[in-house]
Amino acid sequence: MSKEAIIKTNDLTKSFGAFTAVDKITFEVMPGEIFGFLGANGAGKTTAMKMLSGLLIPTSGKASVVGFDVFKQSEMIKKNIGYMSQKFSLYDDLTVEENIAFFGGIYGLRGDVLEHAQAELLQRLQLMDQSKKLVASLPLGWKQKLSFSVAMIHKPRLVFLDEPTGGVDPITRRQFWEMIYEAAENGVTIFVTTHYMDEAEYCSRVSIMVDGKIAAMDTPRALKDRFGAKNMDEVFYTLARGAKRGE
Amino acid sequence: MIGIVIKKEFRQIFRNPNILRMMMVMPIIQLIIIPFAADYEIKNIDLAIVNQDNSSYSQRLVQKLVAGNYFQLVEAGTDYRTAQESIEKGHADLIITIPHDFEKNIIKENKATISISADAVNGVKAGLGNLYANQIIGQFNAEIREELLVMPRHNEIVNIQTFSQNRYNPHNDYHLFMVPGILALLVTMVGALISTLNIVSEKEKGTIEQINVTPLKKYQFIIGKLTPFWILGMISITIGFIISYLVFGIVSLGGYLSIYLYSGLYLLAVLGIGLLLSTFVDTQQQATLFSFFLMMNFVLLSGLYTTVESMPGWARFLSDLLPPSHFIKVIRSIFIKGSSVVDILPEFGIMAIFAVVLNGLAVLNYRKRA
Numbered sequence: 001m002s003k004e005a006i007i008k009t010n011d012l013t014k015s016f017g018a019f020t021a022v023d024k025i026t027f028e029v030m031p032g033e034i035f036g037f038l039g040a041n042g043a044g045k046t047t048a049m050k051m052l053s054g055l056l057i058p059t060s061g062k063a064s065v066v067g068f069d070v071f072k073q074s075e076m077i078k079k080n081i082g083y084m085s086q087k088f089s090l091y092d093d094l095t096v097e098e099n100i101a102f103f104g105g106i107y108g109l110r111g112d113v114l115e116h117a118q119a120e121l122l123q124r125l126q127l128m129d130q131s132k133k134l135v136a137s138l139p140l141g142w143k144q145k146l147s148f149s150v151a152m153i154h155k156p157r158l159v160f161l162d163e164p165t166g167g168v169d170p171i172t173r174r175q176f177w178e179m180i181y182e183a184a185e186n187g188v189t190i191f192v193t194t195h196y197m198d199e200a201e202y203c204s205r206v207s208i209m210v211d212g213k214i215a216a217m218d219t220p221r222a223l224k225d226r227f228g229a230k231n232m233d234e235v236f237y238t239l240a241r242g243a244k245r246g247e
Numbered sequence: 248m249i250g251i252v253i254k255k256e257f258r259q260i261f262r263n264p265n266i267l268r269m270m271m272v273m274p275i276i277q278l279i280i281i282p283f284a285a286d287y288e289i290k291n292i293d294l295a296i297v298n299q300d301n302s303s304y305s306q307r308l309v310q311k312l313v314a315g316n317y318f319q320l321v322e323a324g325t326d327y328r329t330a331q332e333s334i335e336k337g338h339a340d341l342i343i344t345i346p347h348d349f350e351k352n353i354i355k356e357n358k359a360t361i362s363i364s365a366d367a368v369n370g371v372k373a374g375l376g377n378l379y380a381n382q383i384i385g386q387f388n389a390e391i392r393e394e395l396l397v398m399p400r401h402n403e404i405v406n407i408q409t410f411s412q413n414r415y416n417p418h419n420d421y422h423l424f425m426v427p428g429i430l431a432l433l434v435t436m437v438g439a440l441i442s443t444l445n446i447v448s449e450k451e452k453g454t455i456e457q458i459n460v461t462p463l464k465k466y467q468f469i470i471g472k473l474t475p476f477w478i479l480g481m482i483s484i485t486i487g488f489i490i491s492y493l494v495f496g497i498v499s500l501g502g503y504l505s506i507y508l509y510s511g512l513y514l515l516a517v518l519g520i521g522l523l524l525s526t527f528v529d530t531q532q533q534a535t536l537f538s539f540f541l542m543m544n545f546v547l548l549s550g551l552y553t554t555v556e557s558m559p560g561w562a563r564f565l566s567d568l569l570p571p572s573h574f575i576k577v578i579r580s581i582f583i584k585g586s587s588v589v590d591i592l593p594e595f596g597i598m599a600i601f602a603v604v605l606n607g608l609a610v611l612n613y614r615k616r617a
Binding site for chain 2: 053054055075078079081083085086087088089090091092093094098102103105106107108160
């Protein structure tokens with residue numbers, strides 16, 4: 001099992017009319033990896049991620065995610081992945097507990113299993129006394145941690161994180177990455193997009209998209225060596241400078 | 248699965264006092280206020296009388312005109328120009344001129360003319376004022392005819408009277424006519440606007456994207472979303488019936504079962520409109536503007552304030568394409584005529600087609616976006 005790639009794409013393409021948002025990308029993500037998916041705004045990251053998570057139907061190419069085909073088995077993919085989007089995606093007007101119950105319920109958790117998962121989640125986040133509070137009243141950092149945990153309530157093998165740390169302070173970001181590491185240690189594969197290059201350093205492997213294509217893909221160390229750069233920032237600049245697409 | 252969504256929706260609805268207020272308080276206030284304002288009967292028409300005859304007959308006619316509560320005498324004189332001026336200033340709506348020799352002509356020549364001029368800026372008022380005046384003058388005519396009958400040479404005159412009867416609504420009670428219609432619009436508001444706003448707000452907040460990546464099926468999400476609004480719609484109809492009874496003493500002549508069956512079907516169609524709308528717009532602002540436009544058309548084309556039968560053919564065709572027109576028609580016929588389920592069976596069919604088509608389009612369009 002561990003030898004088999006959890007995400008596998010071959011010339012995966014998505015066009016909107018004449019515009020090719022994602023242009024023949026081919027890559028593999030192995031189980032347990034923290035795969036950083038980088039690129040400037042408009043490079044096609046979110047589109048690629050939406051195809052892989054079953055939100056968008058690709059125009060051409062091939063891709064399989066957690067062993068299912070993105071063209072035909074998107075419903076099976078949805079059951080087996082977690083997804084946390086750029087925008088905060090819990091219900092503000094529901095309590096912590098109600099959000100957990102709702103999303104847990106949608107993923108098919110019932111009765112004791114749901115209660116157990118809920119108790120464990122609250123314990124891990126130390127939110128036991130806040131469980132009856134509305135999500136709206138939590139600080140952003142907590143919301144994002146909760147959102148991440150809720151995205152994994154059904155214990156998926158793969159989680160997509162779309163700019164999960166946008167707009168939070170450095171301390172919360174650090175804590176958030178600790179949670180990501182913890183999940184990865186438990187065997188969950190993490191597919192994460194980010195604009196923070198320090199976060200790219202935390203990834204086991206990184207791909208950088210420029211104008212819908214993958215311009216480079218390797219471990220952060222190997223990329224820095226190849227481009228003779230001090231850090232991922234420089235690597236990113238070197239690659240993204242040539243981009244033709246803007247915002 | 249659907250149950251989980253319904254539970255979540257109800258939690259959110261009960262936590263948001265604005266939705267509840269809109270759904271419960273708005274119908275109550277509107278049902279109590281609008282029927283009083285939307286009254287077709289026009290009273291207190293300001294009347295200027297130009298009496299150039301000053302005879303006993305002309306005096307009697309003036310008294311008769313002023314006696315009822317239709318006319319309010321604002322000016323009485325002998326000069327037409329003064330009366331004309333008071334119409335121009337907006338003091339009077341109608342001028343009735345009794346010419347010189349009025350009495351003499353009645354007695355000698357057996358006929359007399361009275362002129363009525365109305366300020367037609369407010370067409371309804373002018374038309375009704377004219378009508379009332381004609382009726383009163385007609386009555387006056389009949390009276391003096393009876394008196395003159397003693398004189399033998401007048402008895403060959405044929406007396407024609409009109410006799411009109413308003414079937415089903417004998418006293419022409421406008422509340423009986425308006426309340427079911429207003430009820431219909433309220434249900435439309437609740438069904439179309441609030442459900443659209445609800446779905447679009449999930450789009451705005453981005454929670455819908457989160458739902459889309461879960462294994463929840465589209466139909467489960469849609470049914471789970473619409474069911475609470477269907478239930479709330481039925482509750483607000485019930486509140487409407489209670490108010491109609493308490494405030495206006497209006498009780499349906501037809502069975503409430505047929506009303507609820509038809510309303511339930513209608514709500515499905517209206518929720519379809521809401522759902523369809525929500526697939527087109529991205530923000531609550533757009534949704535509000537769009538439904539405002541829809542409501543305007545519903546109000547003016549559905550036969551609530553206007554008569555569908557007197558519209559030109561194309562407008563009648565448009566009116567037939569709007570579900571509220573059918574709903575208003577059916578609710579009125581159940582309420583006022585006491586139509587039974589069997590009587591309105593074809594209307595059930597039409598509404599079922601609306602429900603299927605609107606929801607079908609909405610679901611198709613919804614899928615494309617995902």
